[in-house]
Amino acid sequence: MRDLNPSARDLLLQLFAAAVDSADPAKTVARHLPELPRGRVVVVGAGKSAAAMARAVEEAWPEVNLTGVVVTRYGHAVPTRRIEVIEAAHPVPDANGAMAARRILQAVSGLGPDDLVLALISGGGSALMTAPAPGLTLDEKMQVNRLLLASGAPISVMNRVRRRLSSVKGGRLALAAAPARMVTLAISDVPEDDPLAIASGPTVHDPDAGGDLSEIVNQLGPDLPAAARRLLLATPDPIPEFAADYRLISTPQMALEAAAELARTVGVKPLILGDAIEGEASAAGQIMAGISRSAALHGHPVAGPAVLLSGGETTVTIGDAKPGRGGRNTEFLLSMSLALDGQTGIHALACDTDGIDGTEDAAGAIIGPDTLIRARAEGLDPPAILRGHDSYSLFDRIGDLVRTGPTLTNVNDFRAIYIP
Secondary structure (H helix, E strand, O other), rough: OOOHHHHHHHHHHHHHHHHHHOHHHHHHHHHOOOOOOOOOOOEEEOOOHHHHHHHHHHOOOOOOOOEEEEEOOOOOOOOOOEEEEEEEEOOOHHHHHHHHHHHHHHHHOOOOOEEEEEEEEEEHHHHOOOOOOOOOOOOHHHHHHHHHHHHOOOHHHHHHHHHHOOOOOOOHHHHHHHHEEEOOOOOEHEEEEEHOOOOHHHOOOOOOOOOOOOHHHHHHOOOHHHHHHHHHOOOOOOOOOOOEEEEEEOHHOOOHHHHHHHHHHHOOOEEEEEEOOOEEEEHHHHHHHHHHHHHHHHHHOOOOOEEEEEEEEOOOOOOOOOOOOOOOHHHHHHHHHHHHHHOOOEEEEEOOOOOOOOOOOOOOOEEEHHHHHHHHHOOEEEEEEEHHOHHHHHHHHHOOOOOOOOOOOOOOOEEEEEOO
């Protein structure tokens, strides 16, 4: 028996679709393009949306003699005619990402002040465009990324490490393109839409280039490669300041507002709780369960029918145990479901807007009042599964994963909780 309310489930899926659609490069890129230069146009880019953004540029400028190269995640490429698309690994870099970084640096070298470099930047670009700093090998950088992903460190801290260990991030791509004019079109997947955090800021100045990273070095532990440790603890040479023409074309807040507008049209009150919610996924699930229960029982902070909307990026700290299959969104939902313990009428969706929750093939999942009942009917132990970070397997078993495939955009995680 399924207690999952079809209308609630459909509404949550429609809200997620509206959020993703609001960040579709085909609908946003053209509105933000700069004037054409007297000289050449070179397009470069990195991120999960880079190929879709490149195609949108080609469609907006059909007669322009432009060249360029972008790198995106495996499975996220789309056909282009003038801009080369390279696919590489994410979240741990690979040789294709290193090759792409070299090709991008070559594409912007030797340009003049009359030329334009159009940089297309989106989430995932940090891992996809990888150029290890001098003295660091690709294998060592891959090991650092693995340690970062398992550390539970917030994305802002991860990106500080990645900038220090890179020859292209933290404004170094922009410096390589000088004296050409550079305009960046960016899709934000980070809290507060900080340009320095989106793909580790390859086209903006890094005022924190010499900041103290000893705390995260200690957190990463003895498995941190010695070369990376030296670079992270050393004081690097300052990076020259420069002005940046940086244009945000899609953000998590815009996506939440698009979902809120849809909710209003069907008579459901939206309440946006924030676009930058971070912390442990399981802890966030417990907190959201408490807020949802208060709304359902007491009408605070909003009375139903309503939907609580939020974005941001939680983390999952693996620890020493070998993890199962999971992602931060499915872990959030399993924790929330355990905290709700079958609370009548409450349903929730949590998905990554790029269509990939962590490294799995689903964007996320949906829960309802009967989630735990159906899981236990399958012989599953939800608390043990949560402890083992195997939430994907539970939702796959009971048929509540949300599979969209790559969406070709990325405005971070999207969470919607329906209150009857």
